Amino acid sequence: MAEIVLCRIDSRLIHGQVMTKWVNQSQANRIIVISDELVKDEFMKEIYLMSAPQGIKVNVMSRDEAIKTWKENKFGSGKVLLLLPDIAYIEYVYNQGIKVDTIQIGGLGGAPNRKVVFQNITLDDNDIERLKRLYKQNVNIIFQTIPEDSPQTFENILKKY
Amino acid sequence: MSETKILLLTHGGWGMSLVRGVEMILGKIDFVKEVPLLPNDTLLDYKKKVIAISEKMSEDSLILTDVLGGTTTNVAAVVGRQRGIKVICGLNAPLLITASSSIIFSNKLDFEHLLNEGKVSIKDVIEEANKLLMEKDG
Numbered sequence: 148m149a150e151i152v153l154c155r156i157d158s159r160l161i162h163g164q165v166m167t168k169w170v171n172q173s174q175a176n177r178i179i180v181i182s183d184e185l186v187k188d189e190f191m192k193e194i195y196l197m198s199a200p201q202g203i204k205v206n207v208m209s210r211d212e213a214i215k216t217w218k219e220n221k222f223g224s225g226k227v228l229l230l231l232p233d234i235a236y237i238e239y240v241y242n243q244g245i246k247v248d249t250i251q252i253g254g255l256g257g258a259p260n261r262k263v264v265f266q267n268i269t270l271d272d273n274d275i276e277r278l279k280r281l282y283k284q285n286v287n288i289i290f291q292t293i294p295e296d297s298p299q300t301f302e303n304i305l306k307k308y
Numbered sequence: 309m310s311e312t313k314i315l316l317l318t319h320g321g322w323g324m325s326l327v328r329g330v331e332m333i334l335g336k337i338d339f340v341k342e343v344p345l346l347p348n349d350t351l352l353d354y355k356k357k358v359i360a361i362s363e364k365m366s367e368d369s370l371i372l373t374d375v376l377g378g379t380t381t382n383v384a385a386v387v388g389r390q391r392g393i394k395v396i397c398g399l400n401a402p403l404l405i406t407a408s409s410s411i412i413f414s415n416k417l418d419f420e421h422l423l424n425e426g427k428v429s430i431k432d433v434i435e436e437a438n439k440l441l442m443e444k445d446g
Contacts (some may be wrong), residue, residue, distance in 0.1 A: 159351050163319060163378035194385045198377030256350035267348050 149222035154229040156237055157253035160185070161190060161195050161205070164253070169202055169216070174296045175228035177290055180219060182210045182232055210236065214243040221268065234270075238277045243285070249287040251298075263300050264307045265290045312365050313339040313411050314397060317358065317373045317380035323399065330404050337408045344382050354379060356388050365393060366436060369406060370417055372398040394419055402429035 151171035157165060170178070178199065186209045200204040204225070209217065215239075216222055228302055229247070231237050233259055237250055243301060254267045261269035268290055270278075278288055288301040314337075316323030321344025331337055362371070371388050373381040373395065381397045388395035395420070396403070406425040410417050417427050 159382075161377060162382060163375060163380075166377040190389065191382075191386065194382060198381065200377070254350070256352055257348075267350070274442055 148220070149225050149227045150224075151247055152226045152269045152284050153251060154231070154237070154247040154249065155251045155253050156231050156234060156255065158232050158256040159254055160232060161198065165228075165230065166198070166200055167303060168294050170203060172226060173226070173228055175226045176202065177204045177206070177222075177225040178230060179213065179222060180207045180230045181210055182207065186212070186234075193203065195298065210243075211268045212238055214240055214245065217245050234274045234277045238281060241281060241284075247286070247290065250281070252288065252290045253292050262308060266292050266296070268297045270304075270308060275305070311339060312341045312361060313369045314339060314341070314404070314407055314416075315358075315369070315371045316342040316404075317371060317384050318384070318399065319346060319374055319378060319380060320346070322374070323405060326399070326404060328347065330401060330408060333405060334408055334412065337412075339411055340404070340408065341367045349379075351383070353404060355383050355387065358383050361388050362391050362393060366407075367392045368392055370414060370419075370422075371395045372403065372407070374399050391440075394413060396422060396426065398426055400426065400429060402426070422434065 150173050153169060155165070155169060160182065180195065185195070185207050192207050195207065196205050215232065231240070233255065234252070252268055255269050256267070257269050260274065261271045263269050282288055282301055289297040289298040290304050316327070323342040323344070327337060327340050327342070341361060343354070343361055345354055354441060371384045371393055373384045374397070375381060376397045381395070384395040403422065403426045407417060407422055
């Protein structure tokens with residue numbers, strides 16, 4: 148059984164902040180990226196695999212593959228940084244059995260109907276509903292882009308929405 | 309305005325400071341442009357900006373990015389592949405100097421030479437000098 152040391156929602160998936168800050172901070176030795184889109188994009192997948200820091204194993208899985216692997220062996224072994232592109236993804240895999248204690252929301256892309264709640268994190272009405280449902284199931288939800296920022300609670304963020 | 313031959317993609321836009329530094333050595337290099345990745349840029353915003361500039365670039369030009377695994381390089385990989393433009397990551401001064409001089413002197417880029425230049429440009433200076441001294445004495 149692997150240990151999920153960090154579950155992060157970040158629309159950029161693997162990028163500078165994740166590679167340099169969060170991998171070290173969380174002491175992860177594996178990154179599992181859950182993205183149906185990336186699984187289909189062989190070229191981008193190679194780019195992400197190629198750019199993994201030394202000693203860090205990267206797996207890219209679709210949502211359903213991730214759920215299946217989780218049910219089989221809880222991702223095997225190691226300390227996992229779980230990376231998902233958006234809030235719909237985490238709700239889906241959570242409801243299908245990947246019960247993480249804490250989710251960290253990092254950068255989420257902007258769009259006209261999305262509201263900035265903290266730095267480069269934006270939410271829309273659907274996200275708020277999804278987060279409320281997760282919150283009701285006692286998931287600890289924090290908003291944090293880099294380790295140097297103090298994490299914002301969901302209660303705080305709700306006030307800004 | 310001269311044609312963009314080299315596009316720099318860097319976190320926060322440090323590439324333009326590098327350009328000013330390199331201009332102390334080479335003089336004006338106005339064929340070098342930059343798209344800085346800003347803290348509030350989403351992946352999509354940034355990609356759009358890079359695509360917009362790359363559309364005016366020819367296939368024999370070059371995209372230089374700062375770090376492998378960063379958004380700058382991830383975006384360059386996609387755009388460069390679509391447009392048929394070479395992407396090299398690990399931007400440093402020797403790399404930009406070599407690439408810019410090639411353009412100034414021969415108006416074309418030798419990608420093999422550039423990759424090699426980037427690789428050999430990092431040295432443990434005193435250690436290397438001592439080694440050379442030892443060889444002389446030896």
